[in-house]
Amino acid sequence: MTTEAAASPGLRARPTLPMGFLQPFMAMMERDFRVLKRDMVPFMVRTAMQPFLFVFVFTYVQPKIGAGAPGFQDVLVPGLIASSVIFQGIQAVAIPLVMEFSQTREIEDRVMAPLPVWGVALQKMTFAFLQSMIVVAVVFPLVYIVPVNTPKLHISILALITVIPLGAFLSAAMGLLIGTAVNPRQITLVFALIVMPLTFLGAVYYPWSQLEAIRWLQVLTLLNPLVYMSEGLRGALTPEYGHMSYWAVYGGLIFCCAACTWGGIRMFSKRVLS
Amino acid sequence: MTIPQAQRGRPGPADLPDERLTIETRRLTKLYPGGTLAVDALDLGVEKGEFFGLLGPNGAGKTTTIGMLTTRVVPTGGEMWIAGINVRAHQQDVKRIIGVVTQFNTLDRRLTAWENLYHHGRYFGLSRAEARKEATRVLELVRLEERGKSLVDALSGGMQQRLLIGRALVHRPEVLFLDEPTTGIDPQGRLALWDILLQLHAQGQTILLTTHYMEEAERLCQRVAIMDNGKILAMGSPDELKRSVGAETIITLRAEPVTPALVAALENVSGVRSVEEGPRGLQVLAGASRGLVPQVAEAALAQDVQLIDIAVSTPTLETVFMRLTGRELRE
Ligand SMILES: Nc1ncnc2c1ncn2[C@@H]1O[C@H](COP(=O)(O)OP(=O)(O)OP(=O)(O)O)[C@@H](O)[C@H]1O
Ligand SMILES: [Mg+2]
Numbered sequence: 001m002t003t004e005a006a007a008s009p010g011l012r013a014r015p016t017l018p019m020g021f022l023q024p025f026m027a028m029m030e031r032d033f034r035v036l037k038r039d040m041v042p043f044m045v046r047t048a049m050q051p052f053l054f055v056f057v058f059t060y061v062q063p064k065i066g067a068g069a070p071g072f073q074d075v076l077v078p079g080l081i082a083s084s085v086i087f088q089g090i091q092a093v094a095i096p097l098v099m100e101f102s103q104t105r106e107i108e109d110r111v112m113a114p115l116p117v118w119g120v121a122l123q124k125m126t127f128a129f130l131q132s133m134i135v136v137a138v139v140f141p142l143v144y145i146v147p148v149n150t151p152k153l154h155i156s157i158l159a160l161i162t163v164i165p166l167g168a169f170l171s172a173a174m175g176l177l178i179g180t181a182v183n184p185r186q187i188t189l190v191f192a193l194i195v196m197p198l199t200f201l202g203a204v205y206y207p208w209s210q211l212e213a214i215r216w217l218q219v220l221t222l223l224n225p226l227v228y229m230s231e232g233l234r235g236a237l238t239p240e241y242g243h244m245s246y247w248a249v250y251g252g253l254i255f256c257c258a259a260c261t262w263g264g265i266r267m268f269s270k271r272v273l274s
Numbered sequence: 275m276t277i278p279q280a281q282r283g284r285p286g287p288a289d290l291p292d293e294r295l296t297i298e299t300r301r302l303t304k305l306y307p308g309g310t311l312a313v314d315a316l317d318l319g320v321e322k323g324e325f326f327g328l329l330g331p332n333g334a335g336k337t338t339t340i341g342m343l344t345t346r347v348v349p350t351g352g353e354m355w356i357a358g359i360n361v362r363a364h365q366q367d368v369k370r371i372i373g374v375v376t377q378f379n380t381l382d383r384r385l386t387a388w389e390n391l392y393h394h395g396r397y398f399g400l401s402r403a404e405a406r407k408e409a410t411r412v413l414e415l416v417r418l419e420e421r422g423k424s425l426v427d428a429l430s431g432g433m434q435q436r437l438l439i440g441r442a443l444v445h446r447p448e449v450l451f452l453d454e455p456t457t458g459i460d461p462q463g464r465l466a467l468w469d470i471l472l473q474l475h476a477q478g479q480t481i482l483l484t485t486h487y488m489e490e491a492e493r494l495c496q497r498v499a500i501m502d503n504g505k506i507l508a509m510g511s512p513d514e515l516k517r518s519v520g521a522e523t524i525i526t527l528r529a530e531p532v533t534p535a536l537v538a539a540l541e542n543v544s545g546v547r548s549v550e551e552g553p554r555g556l557q558v559l560a561g562a563s564r565g566l567v568p569q570v571a572e573a574a575l576a577q578d579v580q581l582i583d584i585a586v587s588t589p590t591l592e593t594v595f596m597r598l599t600g601r602e603l604r605e
Binding site: 024 | 367376399
């Protein structure tokens with residue numbers, strides 16, 4: 001009786017799962033791509049500016065004026081890729097989501113599409129994942145080309161093609177979690193209190209193993225999901241600087257992905273349903 | 275006082291919907307976690323093609339009712355069906371056949387007017403060509419054909435509201451839910467919107483509208499449920515409801531002091547059916563109004579009270595609400 005009733009006049013009435021799920025899901029992707037295409041230039045600038053300035057000052061300017069540490073360009077390659085990816089999740093997912101929940105209330109319309117609420121959250125994450133992959137494609141060449149002394153990379157393909165997607169996934173999941181857990185009044189506080197410490201203490205500017213000198217910090221930063229991505233990339237690109245064991249890298253990444261996805265989707269459902 | 279309980283959706287077998295109804299709720303209840311009983315065992319039946327109104331003051335439970343019917347609010351009791359589909363059990367099937375205009379503007383601000391419609395159509399399973407065609411059709415329907423390329427923020431409030439309604443129509447829903455669609459819109463914009471809604475109704479669209487403007491309910495709705503504190507107080511066509519007041523004329527009289535003798539004197543005037551104290555003064559309910567006002571005024575003045583004001587009106591839904599609750603619809 002139910003499906004019959006659903007299939008009355010007009011257009012509509014496409015089949016149910018899994019096609020019924022895929023259709024609105026893909027339609028939302030289509031919408032997101034349209035918006036991204038429109039905002040491509042600002043998106044690129046936003047993504048590239050911070051890592052560019054960083055490598056420019058520390059690996060171009062400093063060596064030229066006789067300052068800076070040797071080999072820093074090698075340390076920065078994995079570090080800056082990882083931090084850009086994570087930062088992307090916050091900038092391109094969390095902040096818009098906070099707005100869509102409060103000011104624009106766009107979310108309220110999106111969840112009226114014939115898709116379960118968790119499906120809408122999953123779509124947001126999927127698109128964020130793709131954006132993060134684009135970020136890698138932009139930042140990687142940048143941190144390789146800009147330094148005066150070209151970074152010496154020893155690429156381990158297997159590690160690279162697994163750590164990057166995992167990191168992109170992590171950034172999307174963190175973006176969803178932060179975007180649903182935070183309200184607009186708190187957003188600047190969240191930046192100061194969470195985002196900044198995460199990026200500065202994410203084994204971005206030094207290999208995690210060297211933190212042995214400050215044992216408490218080394219242990220404490222294990223709580224930072226970014227550490228696992230930085231260290232994973234360090235293993236994949238510049239292993240001679242030492243990196244966390246792959247067990248820890250993959251374990252940490254997968255755990256953080258799962259936890260943030262679970263928490264993010266839960267928070268999302270809680271925010272849209274009452 | 276008799277209130278027509280035009281309860282067409284008489285409960286059938288406990289777990290089966292009444293197939294004549296497009297929207298049906300049975301003892302639908304929402305108790306929010308904070309302890310607010312927003313909707314209290316609501317029984318509602320809306321027929322196919324009907325333009326139905328939920329009229330009630332702020333906090334009556336209108337948005338909560340629509341929220342439950344549109345899967346956004348999880349009920350704490352009761353059942354509901356839309357086009358025979360159990361809403362709680364088949365949320366995705368229900369979403370596919372309803373169009374929802376929420377109380378707040380939820381347009382996609384990063385898209386143009388036309389794109390808002392196009393992408394909405396795509397969410398609901400239209401092919402690219404269909405979505406394009408429907409977007410253009412709806413743009414015309416809501417009289418925005420010239421503004422298709424405008425970004426949402428470049429449209430006036432009234433235009434955005436029309437677009438919002440248009441968007442809910444792209445996938446040709448069986449039922450259109452409108453939550454206070456004209457709140458915050460200028461009178462001219464409101465008229466334009468009413469026009470569109472009446473046109474939709476004429477084309478057979480089933481519509482459930484909430485409002486706290488009695489003029490809106492009177493002008494648009496075939497049947498109105500007056501709601502307060504999560505309960506329906508009266509239901510029927512605007513005319514039926516107004517007739518339930520039992521008077522053709524209402525004389526509102528402000529006098530000081532109001533004495534029992536004054537009330538008795540007014541009740542004795544021929545043609546007067548009853549006298550009640552309302553928020554705006556004494557309400558004299560009477561039959562036909564010819565020559566009544568001077569008589570009422572005379573009777574009042576003979577009681578040696580100070581007559582401050584006297585006004586004559588015919589019953590409105592506002593009167594109905596006031597008589598049911600002792601309050602005014604708009605605070
Ligand atoms: N998410 C919520 N949590 C707790 N209480 C709520 C929630 N939403 C609404 N309420 C309460 O439920 C009652 C009914 O609210 P509702 O929004 O349904 O009324 P309404 O008739 O739509 O009013 P308005 O005309 O102001 O839109 C109110 O007392 C309101 O405070
Ligand atoms: Mg409301």
